[in-house]
Amino acid sequence: MTEITSLEERFQAKIDADQRIEPRDWMPEKYRKTLIRQISQHAHSEIVGMLPEGNWITRAPSLRRKLGLIAKVQDEAGHGLYLYSAAETLGVERDELIDQLHIGKAKYSSIFNYPTLTWADIGAIGWLVDGAAIMNQVPLCRCSYGPYARAMVRVCKEESFHQRQGYEIMLTLCEGSPAQKAMAQDALNRWWWPALMMFGPNDAESTHSAQSMAWKIKRFSNDELRQRFVDMTKPQADYLGITIPDPDLKWDEEKQKHDFGEIDWDEFWKVVKGHGPCNKERLAARVKAHEEGQWVRDAAVAYANKKVNKISNNSQVA
Amino acid sequence: MSHKHAGSLHAADAEMAINNARDVYTRRQEGVSLWVVESKYITASNPEESESLFDPAEDKIYRHPTFYDLPDELEYI
Numbered sequence: 001m002t003e004i005t006s007l008e009e010r011f012q013a014k015i016d017a018d019q020r021i022e023p024r025d026w027m028p029e030k031y032r033k034t035l036i037r038q039i040s041q042h043a044h045s046e047i048v049g050m051l052p053e054g055n056w057i058t059r060a061p062s063l064r065r066k067l068g069l070i071a072k073v074q075d076e077a078g079h080g081l082y083l084y085s086a087a088e089t090l091g092v093e094r095d096e097l098i099d100q101l102h103i104g105k106a107k108y109s110s111i112f113n114y115p116t117l118t119w120a121d122i123g124a125i126g127w128l129v130d131g132a133a134i135m136n137q138v139p140l141c142r143c144s145y146g147p148y149a150r151a152m153v154r155v156c157k158e159e160s161f162h163q164r165q166g167y168e169i170m171l172t173l174c175e176g177s178p179a180q181k182a183m184a185q186d187a188l189n190r191w192w193w194p195a196l197m198m199f200g201p202n203d204a205e206s207t208h209s210a211q212s213m214a215w216k217i218k219r220f221s222n223d224e225l226r227q228r229f230v231d232m233t234k235p236q237a238d239y240l241g242i243t244i245p246d247p248d249l250k251w252d253e254e255k256q257k258h259d260f261g262e263i264d265w266d267e268f269w270k271v272v273k274g275h276g277p278c279n280k281e282r283l284a285a286r287v288k289a290h291e292e293g294q295w296v297r298d299a300a301v302a303y304a305n306k307k308v309n310k311i312s313n314n315s316q317v318a
Numbered sequence: 319m320s321h322k323h324a325g326s327l328h329a330a331d332a333e334m335a336i337n338n339a340r341d342v343y344t345r346r347q348e349g350v351s352l353w354v355v356e357s358k359y360i361t362a363s364n365p366e367e368s369e370s371l372f373d374p375a376e377d378k379i380y381r382h383p384t385f386y387d388l389p390d391e392l393e394y395i
Contacts, residue, residue: 022365071345078342085326094328151325158346300330307331 015216020146023089031215034208035145036090037106038217040097043083044108048101048282050076052116053125061119068165069122075158082151089147102287104274111194113276120173120180120187126166128188128195128233134159135229136199139219148217167236174240185242192245196260197268199226230258321353329354 007026014021021027050073057073060066084094100106111129116122137159140152173184200206200222212218230249237244248261270276324343329335335354343349363371379385388395 024362024364025366074341075345078345081327081342082325088326154325297330300334304331304334 012214015144015214018216020149021144022146030211031217032090034212034215034217035148036087036092036097038212039083039087039090039148040092040100041107041109043080043087043097044101044106045112046076046080046083048108048112048286051282051285052112052114052278053122055116056119056122059119060122065169072126072162072165075162079155079158082154083148086145086147086151098290102283102290104283107272109198110268110271110276111198112282113271113278114190114194115278117190118183118187120170120183121191123166123169123173123184124187124191126162126164127170127236128166128191129198130159130162130166131233132195132198132229134163135225135232139225142216142219144216170240170242174242181242184240188237188242189245193263193267194271196226196229196263197271199223199229201265201268227257230260234258319351321351324349326357 008028011021011025011027011031014025021031053069053073053076057066057069060069084097087097088094097106101108111132116125134156137152137156141149141156143149143152170184170187173180203209203221203223206222209218209221213221234244234249234251246261248259250259251257252259271279274280324339327335327338327342329338332354336352339352339354344352375381
């Protein structure tokens with residue numbers, strides 16, 4: 001018992017001194033479990049996040065837009081892979097994590113349970129969803145767990161291209177015909193509140209936050225990050241000349257930040273619990289892709305085994 | 319050419335590992351050459367021992383050329 005206490009004290013001292021925890025270091029079981037949950041959810045989000053955008057690759061309005069969107073969706077696949085690898089350093093198998101996603105036990109970001117109805121949604125996602133993701137992810141580059149922090153450095157570098165390509169789409173639409181501008185406004189109307197929900201429940205309701213802060217997995221609270229996102233995004237909407245769908249959104253001169261309206265938390269929990277517009281569709285698409293790819297994985301392993309056998313047979317002959 | 323660890327991935331064999339490494343880790347010209355090795359063949363130093371392994375080199379400044387005093391007018395040395 002005293003031994004565990006001293007290990008735990010040393011672990012916490014290391015974190016307090018802003019040192020990184022590496023895979024072979026001793027860590028409390030709860031720290032390991034928390035990270036596996038968070039990193040795998042994050043990985044799943046990257047992979048499921050490819051679906052709403054992939055929906056528009058074949059219908060992108062120009063070759064330039066199509067190239068950008070393909071590159072972005074490919075990046076999301078890469079992000080998922082960096083993160084699955086980071087999770088695996090904690091002693092869990094990737095297959096196990098993917099199974100948990102497919103049976104509905106593991107969650108992914110709720111934002112991907114909303115549909116992409118028009119091309120402007122691709123702009124709004126890049127601008128708002130990737131913008132919110134960057135806000136969440138930049139502090140994770142300093143997360144106490146080394147492999148997660150290093151994966152996030154790569155992810156963040158790549159995300160800024162995503163956000164800029166999204167904003168450029170919005171800008172082009174807003175400088176276009178009235179119908180195009182209306183399309184951009186409609187996308188903002190539908191994506192604004194789900195984007196704010198990406199920061200999670202209010203601090204008072206957030207169950208994992210306090211411990212994650214003490215472990216420096218998390219560096220800022222949900223509400224702090226949400227506030228920053230609103231403050232950063234409002235002027236960008238003004239520049240586009242479209243209106244954020246929140247009558248309570250206004251600048252507070254005294255506090256030097258924006259006041260904004262209350263999120264519809266019933267909708268938030270409904271989508272988290274699996275009843276959003278696209279939860280079933282997204283999961284079904286993932287399961288289908290995984291099952292239909294089984295023969296490719298089998299063939300790759302069979303081919304690798306065949307080559308190994310050939311080499312060992314040849315060396316026997318020699 | 320010095321190689322730097324870029325990350326981990328899954329692959330059925332070495333050839334596929336190279337292809338996957340190219341796709342996953344060099345999408346923005348991060349590399350000009352790739353090495354892959356199965357992780358089971360890697361033995362790594364323990365981070366806990368970093369101090370005892372690497373700190374002793376810190377005070378061995380006599381291993382560096384600038385430790386040795388030579389007159390400024392000397393050339394090509």
